[in-house]
Each structure stands twice: as C-alpha cells, then as structure tokens.
Amino acid sequence: xxxxxxxxxxxxxxxxxxxxxxxxxxxxxxxxxxxxxxxxxxxxxxxxxxxxxxxxxxxxxxxxxxxxxxxxxxxxxxxxxxxxxxxxxxxxxxxxxxxxxxxxxxxx
Amino acid sequence: xxxxxxxxxxxxxxxxxxxxxxxxxxxxxxxxxxxxxxxxxxxxxxxxxxxxxxxxxxxxxxxxxxxxxxxxxxxxxxxxxxxxxxxxxxxxxxxxxxxxxxxxxxxxxxxxxxx
Numbered sequence: 001x002x003x004x005x006x007x008x009x010x011x012x013x014x015x016x017x018x019x020x021x022x023x024x025x026x027x028x029x030x031x032x033x034x035x036x037x038x039x040x041x042x043x044x045x046x047x048x049x050x051x052x053x054x055x056x057x058x059x060x061x062x063x064x065x066x067x068x069x070x071x072x073x074x075x076x077x078x079x080x081x082x083x084x085x086x087x088x089x090x091x092x093x094x095x096x097x098x099x100x101x102x103x104x105x106x107x108x
Numbered sequence: 109x110x111x112x113x114x115x116x117x118x119x120x121x122x123x124x125x126x127x128x129x130x131x132x133x134x135x136x137x138x139x140x141x142x143x144x145x146x147x148x149x150x151x152x153x154x155x156x157x158x159x160x161x162x163x164x165x166x167x168x169x170x171x172x173x174x175x176x177x178x179x180x181x182x183x184x185x186x187x188x189x190x191x192x193x194x195x196x197x198x199x200x201x202x203x204x205x206x207x208x209x210x211x212x213x214x215x216x217x218x219x220x221x222x223x
Contacts, residue, residue: 042217
C-alpha cells in the first residue's frame with residue numbers, strides 16, 4: 001500500500017483558500033486518492049476522491065498531476081467550521097490506511 | 109438519521125472485563141468495517157465484512173477480539189479480558205460494496221476507556 005506524506009499542521013484565516021498537498025511517490029496504477037475530514041470525537045467524513053486530473057464537488061477540489069505522485073486538496077473560502085484533521089489516502093482495496101493527517105486550524 | 113450508528117457512544121470498564129459494541133450500517137450497504145483510533149493517530153483497520161462473511165482481519169485483532177455480523181445487517185465487536193491498551197475510539201463504517209474504492213461512511217464511534 002502506498003505511503004502518503006502530508007504536513008502535520010496548517011493555519012489559515014476565514015475566507016482564504018486552503019491547499020493541502022499530499023505526496024504519494026509509490027502510488028500504483030490502480031490506486032485511487034481519497035480525502036477524509038475528521039472533527040474531534042467524530043468519525044471521518046468523506047470529502048472527495050479522484051484518479052487523475054481534477055475533481056470538484058460542492059465542498060472541495062482535488063488536483064492530481066499527470067504523474068500522480070502527489071495530490072492537492074483545495075478548500076475554497078474556509079470557515080471556522082473547517083477546523084479539522086484532513087487525511088489523504090491512496091488505495092485500491094477496502095482496507096483504508098490512514099496516516100496522522102493534517103491538522104487545519106482556521107482563525108477568525 | 110439514516111447514517112451509520114454505533115452504541116454505546118462511551119464505555120468505561122475495568123481491566124479484565126468483557127465489552128461489546130454494536131454498529132448499525134446504512135441500510136442496503138453490504139460491507140461493514142471496524143477501525144480503532146487512538147489519540148493523535150489516524151484510524152487503524154481491524155476487520156471487514158461482506159454481508160455476513162468476515163473477509164479480512166488485521167493482525168491488530170488479537171484473540172481477545174471477535175467481530176460478528178450474523179444476518180448481514182448490524183455487527184458487534186467484542187473485546188474479552190480488556191486491557192488498558194484497548195482504550196481507544198472504535199469506529200464502524202459501511203459501504204455499498206463491490207468496489208475497493210467505494211466510499212466508506214463512518215459512524216460516530218464508541219469511545220472505550222479501560223481503567
């Protein structure tokens with residue numbers, strides 16, 4: 001299973017765009033990239049999933065370059081409620097391997 | 109609420125006691141997963157079911173741990189002879205199944221404290 005590397009923490013202010021980059025140099029051809037969000041004392045919540053290029057949904061965008069060795073989760077105009085831990089996962093099976101994630105703190 | 113539910117939300121027990129947690133997945137989801145999460149770490153995979161069949165178990169799932177999904181609906185996770193190292197958040201998730209990249213929907217978790 002591919003190992004992912006992401007920043008331990010990030011700070012931002014309300015209204016700013018936040019980009020969290022994840023490195024996955026050993027990604028396999030059949031691996032997908034999935035991001036989850038987790039608030040304290042809650043289970044992770046699915047944000048977005050992609051294979052290549054760009055994926056956008058109502059909450060985020062996911063940018064994946066052609067070599068797929070990294071991916072960037074983009075959160076437009078964050079609010080205080082976006083303060084959470086964000087996990088990047090690379091997988092092709094049901095067994096999700098979570099790292100320690102990126103702790104995003106949004107300030108007013 | 110039609111999401112994944114878990115009971116109890118909190119459990120405090122003394123070392124050596126047995127505990128059982130329940131997970132009710134989203135209806136019609138064929139796959140059900142159990143994870144464990146300790147403070148400051150991401151969730152760790154424990155096991156998963158396709159309907160009533162347990163398809164994979166992690167090495168983290170020692171002999172004291174047993175999971176069942178008898179009718180392919182709800183699942184239980186039992187820990188026998190609890191140890192302080194079992195203190196963690198136990199998370200359940202479910203997915204439609206059929207693809208390794210199906211979205212897994214997580215429940216709120218059961219926080220276990222072993223004294």
